[in-house]
Amino acid sequence: MSFIERQKNRNLIQERGIEMIKIGLLGFGTVGTGVYEIINNTENNLRRLLNKEIQVSKILVRDMNKNRNVDAPKDIFTKNPLDILENPEIDIVVEVMGGIDDAYKYICLAFKNNKHVVTANKAVVSKYIDTFLQLSNKYNKGFLFEASVGGGIPIIKPLKQSARINNISNVRGILNGTTNFILTKMCDENLSFNEALDMAKKLGYAEADPTDDIEGYDVKRKLAILSSIAFNNKTDVDSIMCRGISSISKDDINMFKKLGLVSKLVGSAISNGNNYSASVEPVLLNESSTFTTVKDAFNIVSITGDVIGELQFYGQGAGKNPTANAVVSDIFDIVTDQYKRDDFVQNGNLISTGIDLFEGRYYIRVSPDNKSDMSKVLKLMDLDKLKYEILSMNENLIVITDVVRADRIEQFISKLNMLKEEYCYMRIEEDIINLKYEAK
């Protein structure tokens, strides 16, 4: 439908007394454009369902003169955020501009001007989730952020619902498409980390500066949001231990295959009594686990509750359409009053214990220059009373430890750092009863 046709329809609608809901978009990048398109393409459908009409009536952009391949009237764009935030006609502010400081300011101002807020911005949500939920309660307006985690996967809403009834003990997921793409290519096509990263860049799966993705910072923000909801307790982003995937070598991948294991970058948060631990790190999973079937840019989230058991949610973790779909779904929930002004209370009881609650067997590979360095490493392990089985002492020293707490491994790694050897280590996440590979 062209803009003029839509406008005609709207005049008709207003004559018939159908309620008009006006939306202000903050930002018009990939997701913003997707939101605009979905709203305009599905509006007939919407009208039938809701007896309400949704209209994007203002869009905040940086550059008024940029050539945009979108069928939108010139005067819909503005450079002044107050045209949206203080516009009495606008009901819902949709923040899809990214970044932290401006986004924070605008979202607060939106609430103070009695507007509902929908956002896809994980950075600002993970940092200010408590403030935003308080404002949402204070002004009795919706605050929804489904698109901030897992792109198109509906996870925030079912997690909230599960947390109403269950004590959630565990939330974990593959939450970053770039790293999952890289690890998939390393595993399936035998590429090195750098080769796979280059391919990801070429195909648009990785940004020019991929640090946020490959070092796990992106997952850290998403995990902070998930674990804040799961445990009903704001998780400080900085309390989450975070390691990326760049130390994984071809030799590691080959050994994982022999062991029947697959490496994935997983964000995990677990709670136990008054404590919680959260980490983002590459872990090793059983070949036959559901997580290992999650390939390329797909995401998966698993939650475990005392009543419900384990639930898993799978889908496209990023991309224009899936993410915009999640934003529009939030908008619909607000329009149909199907949102809850959440009583998200920082219960204040949960204390971060770093990573002490994690434990498991560990894969450790050290690549020293010579054999005598290998024995230094083994001595270090013995000094730390780590029990282990040696899988290889050829070019690399590769061991698998007995079950051990994560903090003990970190202590060992900090000592290993002093030897300045290249290494890679990973927790084995599932019970591997029968390791395929016979240690020699």
Add this chain to the structure above:
Amino acid sequence: MSFIERQKNRNLIQERGIEMIKIGLLGFGTVGTGVYEIINNTENNLRRLLNKEIQVSKILVRDMNKNRNVDAPKDIFTKNPLDILENPEIDIVVEVMGGIDDAYKYICLAFKNNKHVVTANKAVVSKYIDTFLQLSNKYNKGFLFEASVGGGIPIIKPLKQSARINNISNVRGILNGTTNFILTKMCDENLSFNEALDMAKKLGYAEADPTDDIEGYDVKRKLAILSSIAFNNKTDVDSIMCRGISSISKDDINMFKKLGLVSKLVGSAISNGNNYSASVEPVLLNESSTFTTVKDAFNIVSITGDVIGELQFYGQGAGKNPTANAVVSDIFDIVTDQYKRDDFVQNGNLISTGIDLFEGRYYIRVSPDNKSDMSKVLKLMDLDKLKYEILSMNENLIVITDVVRADRIEQFISKLNMLKEEYCYMRIEEDIINLKYEAK
């Protein structure tokens, strides 16, 4: 908390003016008991979240004198459904009694008496979903049935939400724990169908009369509900083609392993233009697909939309706690006004085409008494112009066809039936580019 403590709390609550929501339970079997327990165990949590108190105030049972291992006062039970349905104090009727005729009558009466309805009853929902949604709209009351499909998996709600924005082309799932348990045991422990069924009965995964499960009738009802929502068009249960798993032999399982395939009972509905096809049948999946990682009594549902792509939802498909969790989640949605009186309109455009929209390569195994019968079968295939590759002509004739429409295979099978040979056939659901097994 004991009943007397709870009662004290309630008096306190009413003094403080907290709103009291009263629930009538129709039925007090496994799920009903679970609902009662969850509501009573989480009520403090609820009060904080909702500033409302939920109370189960009446329970319809068949036998007033049955010994129940539940902490509930005698006078909460009644044999008279009108004590609930016409009780002006009751806000929400929860139907967990099962069956069709009485359940239908009671649900209609509940709406007419201005009560919200929550049900876990797939039989009555699949048959009367259109009537119930019309009544729910007419009386402006909630009608939620999350527990009717996939037990504890939140699928109905995300499916509704996706269908608001997307054209859903495909909904499919492993929706029956009994058959999935049996197939898992046949595959992983090399049991015959009957051995696995006996084990399922012993462990409580199969009922004394397992017909509904193993013949696929249970899945058919669940699929009818899913596809009605997905396509916004009531799917008649009887329009769904349905075959069970009892014809699968040990020889089949062995051949599947050689081919790198796994058999699962899958309910699938696909739409194309004005047509849809729906079937419940055992199909063959790639070993590395997510569906094949779904073991024992777990369920999975996959939906595909034009905007969102594919989403998958995994969890416990049955059992007291997961199912009761879903019922209570629906109750909370009603209590917090987070339900939508759905404008579920039979759009009337979609026409069932039987199974004509399905196509794929087919695995066919025929076990005749002698070799000459094998050639009869092959002639029959040639007559039907089926193209195939022979995998085995030893004890069994096993072939894999080229890609062919499902209705053509059904035509062939109806002719095969006249030969009165034992056989088994299955569509291969995923693109199997490299079959592991070399045909001879």
